[in-house]
Amino acid sequence: MLSNLCKVVLVILCLGLPGASPAAEGAADAVTWMHADFPPLRIVEGPYVGQGPSDMIHDLMRREMPDLDHHVLTANLSRTMNWMKQGEKVLAVGIIPNPERNAIMQYSMPCVLVPPVCLVVRAGSAGVGQGGRVSLRDFVSGKILGVAVDRSYGPEVDSVLRTAPDPSRIVAHTGSNLLGSLLDMLQRGRVDGVLAFPFEATYVARMKGRENAFSLVPLSEALVPVVGRVAAPRTTWGTEMIGRVNAVLERHRNTPEYRRAFEHWLPAGAVEDYRAMYGEFAQSR
Template identity: 30%
Template sequence: MPTLLRPHAGVATALALLAQAAAAAEPEVQWLRYELPPLYITQGPLQDRGVLDQALARLLPRLAGYQHRIVTVPPKRMEASLRSLPNACAFGMLKNAERESFLTFSTPFPIHVAPGLMVRRADLAALAPLRDARGRLSLQGWLNNPELKLGLAEGRAYGAAVDDVIAALPAGRVERLSSQNPALNLLRMLELGRVDGVLMLPFEPAALAAAHGLKLDELRLLALVEQTTARHGHVACARGELGAAIVRRANTVLAEPAWQQGLSSGSASP
């Protein structure tokens, strides 16, 4: 019977060190996210079980050769980090002209959730002339009243059409919040009359009400004329060799029919 040779302890240690060195040599990619249930859930009993959390968990094993680290940041710091960190990426991000100047974007995948404007129910009658036959509100028409103030989350994109309308506003017309949970604070500001309307995604009010005991009876979310129901999310990485390589690999995965189907139902973007 042949004798089984066991590696000398020194050899085993050397092999382990080599394996560690090989892992350490793999470039690290930081995947940035912020609290946005049900897309990203960063705390509580459902932590990491958001729609995009789970999709990202499926994607990362397909991007071998890198060390992947998921990092939770406030919304405002997320975009600043994507600008400054050469190894930063985000999953499910909307594309706009400003972001294209410092990010490399993957091919798009469809998103079927569009933002609306949350207003006080007491204001609905005055808004009737600004709504079309389908009940959608003209955001531009609403903002033509210089006395109205808009609330939104700092660093967030709402889709190119809505973002263009916001970009044309003077700073004093917009209340931008950058807290850990800006949507919650914006709803409270709307109730108190500190803002007159808040941009939100359709799933946010109910999720916030359930988590924080909010009463939404006196508020109403209106769909917007400017925004179609279909948008597109992307893998977005800081411009550079590393980001371009990650995006190329992601494009291969995103092109698979199973991914297109899985990401097209009920998803939205930061």
């Protein structure tokens, strides 16, 4: 009998374990916001914690949808995609659509606008970035490139990565603090370059006290800004949530407060160009 009792207790404990899935967070009115660790889009530690654009969007959605029980979870993109595929009640901010994601996700109107991705190299790297843009395709044909696993950098750059003749030259890094770890690898010479969006490369290098250790080089395959969207699973619940998210974005996306959440992290010289792009973004669907 004692053995049977232990089995019953074990089952109860297993069923009650928190964090097994987003559904464990609450009832039917709960939503879990999945955020990848890509500062300054989302800042989870340090003096600027909670001040990233994704943090702003989550706070906005929580204020505008007070009937829902909102939870925030830091998770890598693989975990987010897995839960989307399972139809869990999760949303993710700043997702860049691509064919793999389109099969399991549906999207809001654009909610994030960032300047094109660039190549980060060690300062003074011979023959890289001298005289203008660099071809990423040429770079990966002879050097080692570091990228974040499962991340999209925009359709043109993603295409180069998918069709690279020697995939072993592309190191896809996993784990937390992805860009910080990639910059460490770059400084140690384990990779020759890293893909990053300019504002995040500047932020992470600054927080590491290494702003002068790296150079940002524009890519010939990255000429247009990248937009991200709120993603939801392809379920009835997901469709309803995308409708509600779009209504919030319609009301707030064109406000100075919303725009400044992104401008705050741009280099001073990039703000004017960003504002020139923002008008079209604010009208896009």
